[in-house]
Amino acid sequence: LxxxxxxxxxxxxxxxxxxxxxxxxxxxxxxxxxxxxxxxxxxxxxxxxxxxxxxxxxxxxxxxxxxxxxxxxxxxxxxxxxxxxxxxxxxxxxxxxNPKKKALLQARFTRNLSNVEGTETDSVKMICEVSKADADVMWYKGDQELPEGGRYDQIVDGRKRILIIQDLKTDDAGEYHCKFQEVVEGEKAEFVCSVSKDTFIVKWMKDDQELEKGDKYDIVCDGKRRILVIKNSEPKDEGAYVALIGTTRATADLFVLGMSSICLFSFLFQPLQSVCVQYMCLSVVVAIKYIFC
Known part of the structure; x- marks a missing residue:
């Protein structure tokens, strides 16, 4: 072989x-x-x-x-x-x-970001601090969430949250900020598909049936983002959800566990052609994020 x-x-x-x-x-x-x-x-x-x-x-x-x-x-x-x-x-x-504590919701920033400067091909480090060591943050440049990996290193060091940008380029200049990872309260599961071209048409499927906007589902187009919202998740919503982008598909398995409304997602992706797809899923107490390219 x-x-x-x-x-x-x-x-x-x-x-x-x-x-x-x-x-x-x-x-x-x-x-x-x-x-x-x-x-x-x-x-x-x-x-x-x-x-x-x-x-x-x-x-x-x-x-x-x-x-x-x-x-x-x-x-x-x-x-x-x-x-x-x-x-x-x-x-x-x-x-x-701990089920009696909502650490993420109670966390706050105790040290804000400071302005930093760097030269091309160099690296820069940005540091903020949070009040709870188990709080999770997301890094942004403007309104765009930054991926982990490549030229971006995202580091957790106790209560410090660190972003390192390697091999600086001129278009790295801009405004950076970090936000707490949101924990959604209420029984809702949300899938966000970001495509490389805003002309891609996304269809959402379950059990070979196309899902339509209505009392149960919200389907939203926002620039390059395609969003499926499952309202009031319950056990009968379990199953495989498929996003179709032309001939490219991604499958997400949704599991709803009892009254605790814990949702687990696993993904399988069948790459075809040169389409770049990013998935983000949010649920009641579980947020799962995958990036496929």
Whole structure:
């Protein structure tokens, strides 16, 4: 077999969960020859014989199961895959909340951003501080959310939230800010699809039926963003939701767990042609974000 470069399907994931719940972190990747997969929490490798964290695989799908997740399990988890061609990473940020506390909603900024200057090909660092170490923020340039990776490094260091921009270019000049990751209250699930061309037409499907705007669904077009809102999520809404962009499709599986309204999403993406798709999903206590290119 000819060696081929590994393609990462699930790139970035953010989850917010309540206390003492079994957590499954999922990463789907492909490579020939089959890659060797390892899981890390922070910078420490999780051993295969760990009773708290369990590895499992199903073909190209790799899972890390966390038993009885508690606040101590909060952190950044990384799935690393290596073969003779190279290495690829999937990162997941897991935050476990005490059910009697809403840390994200109570967090506030205690140190604001300061103006910084840099020269071309150099790097700059921006730092803000939050009142709670487990608060999550998103970085923006103007109204555009910044991706993680590439020239952008987003670092969590205690209560500090750090953005580093590498290899500065003239068009990096502008206004930058960070915002708290919103936790949506109420039973609503939202899918946001950002496409590389605003002329792309997106259709939303479930069970081979096209979804239409009405009492149950909101379908919104906002520039390059295409948004599906599922109102009042309930168990019967579980299933696979498909976004169609021409001949390109992405599938999201929605699971609604009991009265706690915890929604879990997993994604599979079938890349066709050269379409760049970005997905963001928000739910009651779970926000999951993937980037596919």
């Amino acid at each position: 000819q060696s081929i470069e590994m393609a990462t399907i699930s790139h970035l994931l953010f989850k917010t969960l309540r206390k003492l719940i079994k957590v499954n972190i999922f990463c789907s990747l492909m490579g020939i020859p089959s890659p060797i997969v390892s899981w890390f929490k922070g910078n420490k490798k999780i051993p295969h014989d760990n009773k708290k964290y369990l590895y499992s695989s199903d073909g190209d799908n790799h899972f890390l199961k966390i038993r009885k997740a508690s606040a101590h399990d909060s952190g950044i988890y990384t799935c690393r895959a290596i073969n003779v061609v190279g290495e690829t990473l999937c990162r997941a940020t897991l935050l476990v909340l």
